[in-house]
Amino acid sequence: MLTTHDASSVVIDNLCNQARGQNATVACFYFDFAAQNEQSPTTTLSCPLKQLVFGLEEIPEEISKAYKDRKNAIGGQGPQVSNILKMLQTTSARRRAFICIDALDECATEHRVKLLDLLGQLLQQSPGTRIFVTGRRHVLPEIGRHLSGRVTSLSTSPVRDDIVTYIHSRLAADTTPDAMDSTLEADILKKIPSDLSEMYVEATTLRKLS
Numbered sequence: 001m002l003t004t005h006d007a008s009s010v011v012i013d014n015l016c017n018q019a020r021g022q023n024a025t026v027a028c029f030y031f032d033f034a035a036q037n038e039q040s041p042t043t044t045l046s047c048p049l050k051q052l053v054f055g056l057e058e059i060p061e062e063i064s065k066a067y068k069d070r071k072n073a074i075g076g077q078g079p080q081v082s083n084i085l086k087m088l089q090t091t092s093a094r095r096r097a098f099i100c101i102d103a104l105d106e107c108a109t110e111h112r113v114k115l116l117d118l119l120g121q122l123l124q125q126s127p128g129t130r131i132f133v134t135g136r137r138h139v140l141p142e143i144g145r146h147l148s149g150r151v152t153s154l155s156t157s158p159v160r161d162d163i164v165t166y167i168h169s170r171l172a173a174d175t176t177p178d179a180m181d182s183t184l185e186a187d188i189l190k191k192i193p194s195d196l197s198e199m200y201v202e203a204t205t206l207r208k209l210s
Contacts, residue, residue, distance in 0.1 A: 008028065008030070008100055008102035008103075008132075008134050011100060011132055012026060012028050012100050015098045015100070015132075019098070022096075023095050023096060024095060024096040024097070024098065025051075025052055025055030025056075025091075025095050025096070025097060025098070026051075026055075026097075026098045026100065027047070027048030027049075027051035027052045027055075027097065027098070027099050027100070028048065028051070028099070028100040028101070028102065029044055029047045029048055029099075029100070029101050029102070030102045030103060031044075031101070031102060031103040031104060031105075031106040031107045032103075032106060033103075033106040036106070036107070036108040036111070037108070039107060039108070039111065040111055041081050041111055041114045041115040041118055042078075042080070042081045042084065044101070044107070044111070044115055045081065045084045045085065045088065045115075045118065046078065046079070046084055048088075048099045049084055049087055049088055049091070052088070052091040052092075052095075052097050052099075053087075053091060055095065056091060056094060056095060060090050060091070060094065062086075062087070062090055063087045063090060063091070066079055066083050066086075066087060067079065070083075081118065085118055085121060085122060088122055088126065088129070089122065089125055089126045089129075092126040092128040092129040093126070093128060095128075096128045096129075096130075097126070097128060097129045097130070098129075098130050098131075098132065099129065099130070099131045099132070100131075100132045100133075101131070101132070101133045101134070102133075102134050103134060103135060104133050104134065104135035104139050104143070105135040105136040105138065105139045106135075112139070112142065113142070113146075116142060116143060116145075116146035116147065117146055119131055119146070119147065120146045120147050123147065140153060163192070164189060167188065167189055167192060168189075171185060171188070
């Protein structure tokens with residue numbers, strides 16, 4: 001059974017393999033519904049920025065200076081989101097950047113709008129940047145509005161037989177098989193595939209990765 005996290009992992013692994021030996025680097029960020037308050041546009045973009053900078057042979061002077069300036073500011077605050085956007089542009093100018101964002105639907109609505117706007121700016125100003133996003137279908141219209149003209153989308157949904165096979169394998173690995181009778185097992189095999197077919201329809205959206 002392929003979830004959004006699995007889909008992202010497959011894409012990230014393939015991108016990392018393709019990036020080896022080329023002037024390219026890959027960064028990722030995973031949204032978590034339980035951490036919505038902490039996952040603002042600033043923290044979301046800071047994470048891939050650090051990964052992209054780590055992939056450079058040398059930290060660009062403008063990025064090093066920006067962090068030092070913010071460190072010396074009152075309270076030692078980190079860079080603001082506008083500065084982070086500029087630094088992302090700097091890194092992608094030196095090395096082609098692939099940014100993967102998983103489970104966008106788990107991002108708080110007010111943060112998601114701002115983040116998509118920033119990603120749109122990044123794509124417009126950084127020809128060397130490509131972005132891959134996964135999320136459930138209801139966020140696709142938002143993505144289309146903010147990244148209009150630069151989006152290719154692919155909708156996927158779980159196959160019932162795959163779900164049943166996965167459940168069978170998990171039940172077979174149960175360490176307390178006597179706790180479940182055949183009636184309960186039959187109910188599980190009937191109910192879960194039906195619910196997942198409705199709940200885990202994914203919208204995978206990306207800017208062309210070529």
